[in-house]
Amino acid sequence: AQSVTQLDSHVSVSEGTPVLLRCNYSSSYSPSLFWYVQHPNKGLQLLLKYTSAATLVKGINGFEAEFKKSETSFHLTKPSAHMSDAAEYFCVVSQMNTGFQKLVFGTGTRLLVSP
């Protein structure tokens, strides 16, 4: 079965500094991987997805993630944090389950951005 581990429950950065949110996955075959963001009192929004094409995936709002099979990692990065990036971020792996891709969520990383 597929699983994901988000290595940090909280990450704090200053505005304008780089962001790194870490995610390791476990998968018995080539996975599809996603990052979702949840702003306070909002639903989940898809940031980016990896589905076995380019290993460096660019998403919305300047975020990107690199799929590294040798390290089983899919870390999310952004060169310069903005106050509006403060939110909870979920790394998600999908697994095939009787004809559809079931999502398996990590436990989330809360990103705090200070002025």
Add this chain to the structure above:
Amino acid sequence: EAQVTQNPRYLITVTGKKLTVTCSQNMNHEYMSWYRQDPGLGLRQIYYSMNVEVTDKGDVPEGYKVSRKEKRNFPLILESPSPNQTSLYFCASSFNAGRAGYTFGSGTRLTVV
């Protein structure tokens, strides 16, 4: 606008009083799913549906029911809510068997006292 709509956004109820949380999508998606979100646990799947009249249990189905009589609607039913069902609930839908990702509703925060 393409969206998944959940109602209500907030609900406080008492133990044992049946309730329904509605979910509707306007994208003609075949696949719909319900999740609950609890602190430190991420989102866990409750039930899913691959099409009309096709539903199945997810990882935490106990205490919940669903139905899929129309393609656009996928209500979540709590026949006898208990305090351990206090949670934030999300409905999601997708096409192409989920390969392109999912669209989530805005969530329903349920408190059972």
